């Protein structure tokens with residue numbers, strides 16, 4: 001038996017499966033998002049392309065990208081997690097339908113910010129932990145770290161435009177005062193960033 005044939009048999013016994021199948025994609029979207037919100041897998045070529053673009057700038061070595069979306073009005077605007085699974089690393093990006101429709105031309109900046117979290121080693125929900133602990137200033141600095149990375153990729157004007165658009169969007173939606181103040185602080189930090 002030739003070595004090549006043995007190799008072929010070996011490949012047959014370990015079929016090349018994707019890092020995740022459809023069922024697992026649904027499970028990842030549901031489990032990784034904020035509890036109580038409904039997130040499901042979605043196909044969005046733009047978000048996929050932006051994720052690929054910025055992941056190339058990191059050493060995260062993501063082997064797969066999964067996009068999750070939520071129709072719920074109260075859903076978080078965007079979130080991201082890098083899931084390790086053996087030799088595979090799945091970059092999971094969540095984006096609310098509200099963000100998808102209202103932030104159209106700024107979505108590249110949103111994705112840059114989300115991938116930026118990976119660069120500064122923010123694991124899933126790292127900044128949100130500060131809000132839970134009522135450490136507001138730490139939360140703002142944590143988000144600013146990701147803003148800063150994104151700014152270096154897409155430029156300060158594009159990143160500032162995103163944050164100002166978000167601020168106006170949240171003002172229109174009567175977001176809690178604290179959320180507006182946090183965004184205003186992130187804008188001011190970025191304006192002063194070298």
Ligand SMILES: [Zn+2]
Pocket residue numbers: 113114117127143146
């Ligand atoms: Zn963030």
